[in-house]
Amino acid sequence: MAASGAAATDLEVIRGKRAALFFxxxxxVLGLPLWWxxxxxxxxxxxxxxxxxxxxxxxRLMVPITVVFTRDSVPLDDQEKLPxxxxxxxxxxxxxxxxxxxxxxxxxxxxxxxEEEALSLDNVKEAExxxxxxxxxxxxxxxxFVISEHSLLLPQDMMSYIGPERTxxxxxxxxxxxxxxxxxxxxxxxxxxxxxxxxxxxxxxxHLPEDKWSSDKRRPLKSSLGYEITFSLLNPDxxxxxxxxDIEGAVRRYVQPFLNVLSAVGNFSVDSQILYxxxxxxxxxxxxxxxxxxxxxxxxxxxxxxxxxxxxxxxxSLYPVLNFLLYVPELAHSPLxxxxxxxxxxxxxxxxxxxxxxxxxxxxxxxxxxxxxxxVRVEVxxxxxxxxxxxxxxxxxxxxxxxxxxxxxxxxxxxxxLMTWELDRLLWARSVxxxxxxxxxxxxxxxxxxxxxxxxIKDDVASEVxxxxxxxxxxxxELASGHLSSAFVASQEAVTSSERAFFDPSLLHLLYFPDDQxxxxxxxLFLPMAVPILLSLVKIFLEAHKSWKKPEKID
Amino acid sequence: MAAxxxxxxxxxxxxxLLLLSFGRLAASQLEDQAEQFxxxxxxxxxxxLEPLFPCExxxxxxxxxxxxxxxxxxxxxxxxxxxxxxxxxxxxxxxxFSHKNMELNVYGxxxxxxxxxxxxxxxxFLRVLTGRIPxxxxxxxxxxxxxxxxxxxxxxxxGGNGFLKFQDSEEITNIELADAFEQMWQKRRYNxxxxxxxxxxxxxxxxxxxxxxxxxxxSSQVGEDSLSHQPDPAIGVHLxxxxxxxxxxxxxxxxxxxxxxxYDLFQVCPKSLCVSTPGHRTDLFQRDPKNVLITDFFGSVxxxxxxxxxxxxxxxxxxxxxxxxxxxxxxDLMEPLKYAEQLPVAEIIHQxxxxxxxxxxxxxxxxxxxxxxxxxxxxxxxxHMKFIF
Numbered sequence: 001m002a003a004s005g006a007a008a009t010d011l012e013v014i015r016g017k018r019a020a021l022f023f024x025x026x027x028x029v030l031g032l033p034l035w036w037x038x039x040x041x042x043x044x045x046x047x048x049x050x051x052x053x054x055x056x057x058x059x060r061l062m063v064p065i066t067v068v069f070t071r072d073s074v075p076l077d078d079q080e081k082l083p084x085x086x087x088x089x090x091x092x093x094x095x096x097x098x099x100x101x102x103x104x105x106x107x108x109x110x111x112x113x114x115e116e117e118a119l120s121l122d123n124v125k126e127a128e129x130x131x132x133x134x135x136x137x138x139x140x141x142x143x144x145f146v147i148s149e150h151s152l153l154l155p156q157d158m159m160s161y162i163g164p165e166r167t168x169x170x171x172x173x174x175x176x177x178x179x180x181x182x183x184x185x186x187x188x189x190x191x192x193x194x195x196x197x198x199x200x201x202x203x204x205x206x207h208l209p210e211d212k213w214s215s216d217k218r219r220p221l222k223s224s225l226g227y228e229i230t231f232s233l234l235n236p237d238x239x240x241x242x243x244x245x246d247i248e249g250a251v252r253r254y255v256q257p258f259l260n261v262l263s264a265v266g267n268f269s270v271d272s273q274i275l276y277x278x279x280x281x282x283x284x285x286x287x288x289x290x291x292x293x294x295x296x297x298x299x300x301x302x303x304x305x306x307x308x309x310x311x312x313x314x315x316x317s318l319y320p321v322l323n324f325l326l327y328v329p330e331l332a333h334s335p336l337x338x339x340x341x342x343x344x345x346x347x348x349x350x351x352x353x354x355x356x357x358x359x360x361x362x363x364x365x366x367x368x369x370x371x372x373x374x375x376v377r378v379e380v381x382x383x384x385x386x387x388x389x390x391x392x393x394x395x396x397x398x399x400x401x402x403x404x405x406x407x408x409x410x411x412x413x414x415x416x417x418l419m420t421w422e423l424d425r426l427l428w429a430r431s432v433x434x435x436x437x438x439x440x441x442x443x444x445x446x447x448x449x450x451x452x453x454x455x456x457i458k459d460d461v462a463s464e465v466x467x468x469x470x471x472x473x474x475x476x477x478e479l480a481s482g483h484l485s486s487a488f489v490a491s492q493e494a495v496t497s498s499e500r501a502f503f504d505p506s507l508l509h510l511l512y513f514p515d516d517q518x519x520x521x522x523x524x525l526f527l528p529m530a531v532p533i534l535l536s537l538v539k540i541f542l543e544a545h546k547s548w549k550k551p552e553k554i555d
Numbered sequence: 556m557a558a559x560x561x562x563x564x565x566x567x568x569x570x571x572l573l574l575l576s577f578g579r580l581a582a583s584q585l586e587d588q589a590e591q592f593x594x595x596x597x598x599x600x601x602x603x604l605e606p607l608f609p610c611e612x613x614x615x616x617x618x619x620x621x622x623x624x625x626x627x628x629x630x631x632x633x634x635x636x637x638x639x640x641x642x643x644x645x646x647x648x649x650x651x652f653s654h655k656n657m658e659l660n661v662y663g664x665x666x667x668x669x670x671x672x673x674x675x676x677x678x679x680f681l682r683v684l685t686g687r688i689p690x691x692x693x694x695x696x697x698x699x700x701x702x703x704x705x706x707x708x709x710x711x712x713x714g715g716n717g718f719l720k721f722q723d724s725e726e727i728t729n730i731e732l733a734d735a736f737e738q739m740w741q742k743r744r745y746n747x748x749x750x751x752x753x754x755x756x757x758x759x760x761x762x763x764x765x766x767x768x769x770x771x772x773x774s775s776q777v778g779e780d781s782l783s784h785q786p787d788p789a790i791g792v793h794l795x796x797x798x799x800x801x802x803x804x805x806x807x808x809x810x811x812x813x814x815x816x817x818y819d820l821f822q823v824c825p826k827s828l829c830v831s832t833p834g835h836r837t838d839l840f841q842r843d844p845k846n847v848l849i850t851d852f853f854g855s856v857x858x859x860x861x862x863x864x865x866x867x868x869x870x871x872x873x874x875x876x877x878x879x880x881x882x883x884x885x886x887d888l889m890e891p892l893k894y895a896e897q898l899p900v901a902e903i904i905h906q907x908x909x910x911x912x913x914x915x916x917x918x919x920x921x922x923x924x925x926x927x928x929x930x931x932x933x934x935x936x937x938x939h940m941k942f943i944f
Contacts, residue, residue, distance in 0.1 A: 222701065254868055297859075297861065300859040301856045301857050301858065301859045302811055302812075302856060303859075304857050304859075305855045305856070305857070308629065309629055313629070313694060314694075316693075317694075318694060318697070318699070338861065340861050346861050346862070346863070347863070348861075348862050348863065348865055350861075350862040351859050351860060351861045351862055352859070352860055352862050353857045353858060353859050353860070354858060354860070355599075355703075356599075356857060358862060360862075383868055386868060387865045387866055387867060387868050388862060388865055390866055390868070391862065391864050391865045391866045392862050394866070395860075395862070395864070401864070413866055413867070415868075415869060417866045417868070440743075441742065444741035444742060445741075447741065448737070448738060448741050451737070452734055452737075502742060503685075503686050503687050503688075503742075504687065505682070505687045505688065505689050506687075507687055508678065508681060508682060508685065508687050
């Protein structure tokens with residue numbers, strides 16, 4: 001009886017050991033991996049290697065130039081060599097990881113008959129008008145006509161001419177090294193019309209490490225998909241001045257053509273408003289010498305802030321706002337002039353603030369006060385006002401006066417106020433800026449997601465990242481092949497996708513749990529289960545160890 | 556842990572805010588030159604102000620943040636968890652005072668609250684900072700800063716070692732805050748950041764920051780409590796915290812042209828006045844605090860350039876004249892403007908009362924009557940039923 005009882009308990013004990021072992025096995029083999037998998041955050045795979053590859057991207061900007069030689073511009077034996085292509089490549093030294101190579105691809109050819117005819121005229125404007133009937137040139141490309149050394153097309157002392165469209169004229173030379181000399185002149189002209197170091201440096205200013213030079217430079221507007229332009233008329237003294245401005249007409253006639261040219265850069269929306277009893281925050285001082293009031297230059301920075309809160313902006317759009325204010329000073333402070341550093345009144349009576357907008361002070365003509373009854377009707381001369389505002393708009397966009405090579409005649413501006421190749425320069429700068437921005441956004445997103453391991457990465461965020469990477473690569477390819485407009489569009493796409501990926505609202509779920517909270521959650525669940533298993537495992541192991549030792553002892 | 560802290564109603568009267576009147580008086584002498592503004596390298600200023608008040612105390616003259624006269628309201632994101640000015644128990648509605656003699660109303664005309672009451676949550680706060688906002692959010696609720704913005708963040712409320720309370724039910728930890736700042740830095744959403752916190756054990760909140768260009772100020776060290784300043788006997792609650800009160804006093808003397816540096820701000824509220832020891836952290840900041848102007852963060856001075864160039868436009872004089880005469884004629888012919896019929900007032904005034912449909916009594920009434928009847932019959936016996944039916 002006792003033996004079978006003992007055998008039964010032995011069986012029980014063995015069964016018990018097996019059960020404990022199975023429990024432990026299931027818990028460790030199945031349970032632990034299952035728990036690990038179900039509590040991990042979902043992170044869609046991102047192309048980290050491609051993103052770090054973008055950082056080392058070599059940007060090649062190609063400017064295709066067509067050089068047309070007329071009959072007498074170069075020696076005959078040089079003319080025999082036409083047509084051929086010369087490439088001039090320069091590396092732009094920027095203190096930045098992204099290297100930029102600037103490539104001017106000059107395709108030399110002979111002039112066609114109608115071109116010869118046009119270039120033999122006396123006036124360069126007529127010549128241009130005749131040449132302009134030819135096909136439209138694509139963005140970013142240039143055409144340079146080489147005329148003979150003694151041609152009368154240009155004034156005698158001028159060596160070259162830069163036209164408002166994408167054309168230029170350069171004098172040829174009858175010399176053995178004609179092509180080299182002319183090539184250098186062409187490069188100088190082409191650089192003035194397309195890319196120079198400072199254009200690119202200004203575009204990349206925000207991405208370069210801070211240094212004295214860049215911080216003092218004017219800061220052009222950041223590249224954005226669109227802009228909102230607001231014209232405001234500030235009338236602090238409606239009792240004395242009944243100001244009337246034909247803003248709709250002025251926008252239609254002057255601003256809209258300018259914006260139509262710039263429409264390649266982004267969407268523009270224009271609105272206007274009139275604010276009454278809006279004062280400038282600064283009291284002007286009286287100058288007895290000229291019996292007028294003036295605002296000193298160092299008080300100008302304090303003018304904008306009190307006014308800004310009253311300007312308002314559109315509630316719906318998120319585009320950056322450019323404010324242009326026209327201030328008609330009150331009767332007690334008329335006339336009001338703005339003084340520059342040396343104390344002289346500024347000719348335009350206007351100032352602007354980078355990335356914000358501009359303010360112009362419009363003094364009422366004293367003759368209008370002759371009829372003594374107030375309020376006096378003031379008709380604002382919109383042409384004068386728009387001249388200042390449009391030039392401020394140009395400065396805000398970073399379209400500065402180009403550095404023309406010596407002895408170069410620059411044509412007068414077009415009626416729209418913007419020359420075509422100035423738009424090209426803006427597009428080059430914007431494309432490069434967009435690519436730099438997209439690359440930094442993607443890099444910082446990758447770094448961020450790597451550093452903070454708690455963020456959930458959803459699938460649509462991942463797809464936007466892939467789109468952005470593809471767009472950056474496409475833009476770089478298009479820039480290298482000289483297609484400026486498609487490169488610009490691709491770079492805008494890259495920026496939009498990368499910003500959308502970075503600012504996706506779902507990336508906020510930082511699943512951060514302090515360690516003590518994690519313990520507090522898991523211990524009541526796991527401890528009651530783990531303790532019996534562990535203790536029984538320990539007991540099994542000790543018994544097994546004893547039973548191994550026993551046979552040794554016997555022996 | 557929060558119980559150890561004595562909450563003063565927060566006087567988030569960010570000193571900077573200073574008296575709105577101050578800004579209007581800024582016509583004074585300006586000695587500094589324009590070049591000085593280029594020192595710090597920033598072009599605009601933003602402020603995120605968040606005087607949460609969990610309001611455990613009844614009503615209370617919790618003074619919300621008034622806006623800075625220097626930073627314009629469009630550049631301030633103000634989050635108020637409790638609306639003290641419009642609280643029905645505020646004896647002077649629409650005003651919040653910082654001192655019991657009621658000399659300074661910090662809830663002035665230009666205060667614009669962007670996030671109020673239930674919208675003030677940890678999630679919204681982090682969304683504002685990192686910019687991960689749903690696309691339907693209006694412009695005034697966003698922090699549209701760029702890499703040239705100096706941002707001021709001011710937070711006050713109940714807190715403890717490593718966390719800050721929101722709305723009595725949530726908390727934000729110092730690690731989440733540090734991660735949020737790192738995200739802002741990665742996207743270059745700030746040039747320099749000043750973080751001021753006025754809670755118990757406030758120094759614990761800035762211990763974990765690891766992004767560059769951040770300067771932090773706290774009202775108390777770890778293990779200390781921030782105390783409130785003075786109670787108002789008329790209402791029965793404390794008006795302001797000590798640290799905030801002395802910072803407000805300090806900032807009252809700042810005008811837009813002032814040369815005071817951040818180092819002077821660090822000296823505000825020594826232990827003798829504040830009982831707690833204010834702390835600060837500047838190791839992440841690149842410039843020396845002695846060279847940093849207060850107005851870099853609390854002011855809003857823009858860089859300005861004189862416009863010297865103009866372009867020339869053609870006068871379309873004929874078109875202009877004809878359009879002028881056309882417009883004048885149009886003005887005479889136009890009918891006077893009037894508002895469209897928006898409310899049918901006649902109908903509203905002579906409205907007949909609407910006949911309400913009859914509904915059977917609801918569950919509560921039925922239950923109540925059932926109870927009463929049961930008690931009645933239990934007491935007096937069922938035999939009374941026959942007298943009813």
